[in-house]
Amino acid sequence: MRGKLLRTMLINLIVWTLALAWALPYIGVVAVSAMPYKEVVTEGWLRIPNVDSLTLRNYIEALTNPLYDLATGYRNSLIVASISTLIPLIAAALAAYAFSNLDFRLKPLLFGLVLVIMMVPQQLTVVPLFFLYRNLGLYDTMQGIILLHSAWGIAWITFFLRNYFKFIPRSLIEAARVDGASDFRIFSKIVLPLSVPGLIAAALLQFTWVWNDLFYALVFLISRENQVITQKVVMLKGEYHIDWGLLTAGSVISMSMPVILYAVFNKYFMKGVAAWGVKR
């Protein structure tokens, strides 16, 4: 019995050490961002900070210095991520309803298409879109990148919501049909209200995904006033010299949005990801 207790304690010790190791990078980034860099170099950051020398200088510098201008990036990210969440959510809800409640000849084909698009690398669309956007005047505009993110979002959210809609009892929908309700009514009065948790989960994951994107932003947003936060953060890194105070402050700013969402809606995130592992 004592051996067993000892073993449980040892396991707990190991696992908690590991968890601490996983948390340490975040602690380090926050610590360095709020300390004078000179102090970090001489005394390190893994210690109780000197309350007197804590400073927001790095944050102010990163947000307001026109050279870095993370404030503009933050605003742009908010605009792009919000609209790129709203559009595909509506579009995908419509498609998901068709896949879960209507019969049509092209259904297997179109559903296969949705699945393929979910998995395809982003890189595979860049070159033609670049040509197209240059011709249409969408290159280096927020509208352009919003349309792009929206389209990608439609694919996975359609799949995600279809699974969700399938959980709605058939009897409810059949009863409404018998009463003469149109599909639009069933969709808006029964299916959508019953799927609010699914819609929230999809919105959170899509918003985070768009917020975190770097690749499309690099390709399609060029001018300083259009760039989003992820681009601006990378530019805080100098070519040869790295100002870790500035860079860590920028990192904290750019991850603040998804981390806050995660802190508030923790369960939705994990369930969204866990859905991959459990067959429905």
Added chain:
Amino acid sequence: MRLNKQIRLIFFLLFPFTLLTIFVVYPIVATVYYSLYDKNTGSLNLNNYIDVISSINPIYMLVSRSFTPTPPWGALIHNLAWVLIHVPLTILLGLILAFILKYYVKGSALIRTIIFLGMVVPPVVGGLIIRFMFDGVVGIIPAIFSFMGIEALSKTWTNYPSTALYALILGSLWIWLGFSITVFSAALENIPRSHIDAARVFGASMRHIFLKVIVPQLRPAIVIVTVMTALWDMKIFDVVYASTGGGPGGSTSVLALVMYSYFARALDYYKSAAVAVILALIVAPFIVIVMRWLKD
């Protein structure tokens, strides 16, 4: 009635599939076309592919001709090294931790929350943090090696071809472990508690329960985590771009970065398309596996 049905389909499908067609389906097809387009002659041939594959410029190289003990080995080989190291570690650590957290540890929800955070922060920031942790001045990992007296590893890992790639691969374990633990934990919930208890009553050891009861029942989840992790490793971009930009000397270059370099540095859009197609062809088998799994 028929007309009615068609109006209904148009209402539900027109908007989503118009967007998908213009912004995803058309570009995918067109990328294949552009990858075959020879800008010198205006005809369609495989010259872009030949050029891309035979490049020996370290920034664009896909596969190195000569083998050296340290990178650069070429972007494709770096991606494969990533898969070979990262996937087994992710699976093993994820499985063991999910198992231990469920049955043996107090406060496991908090631990899962901490580990999952890597999935939430932007991969760009993940890349910067990796660089930070392996930095010779402010980083913890070189400091630990310095403390142990191993001088070779007490420097800025990302500045040297011999260590940069490994720093990124190990760092990506930190980013991605949340995925595997979360999926395995969810799958564990589906194993009836009675199975574990029965094994315990018969005096099975912890190791025995893990290997003989847990692992076999988690096989579908293991397959999906393997494939999704491999896909992530093959497509990786942000982490590398933010931490090393592919350097030093191309020693951390990856396929997606080569594609971007042709696009943004060389402004050679057709070769860029060719690299994108090569990347897509390599991940195609993984995509097929996931699709089959998702369909039923």
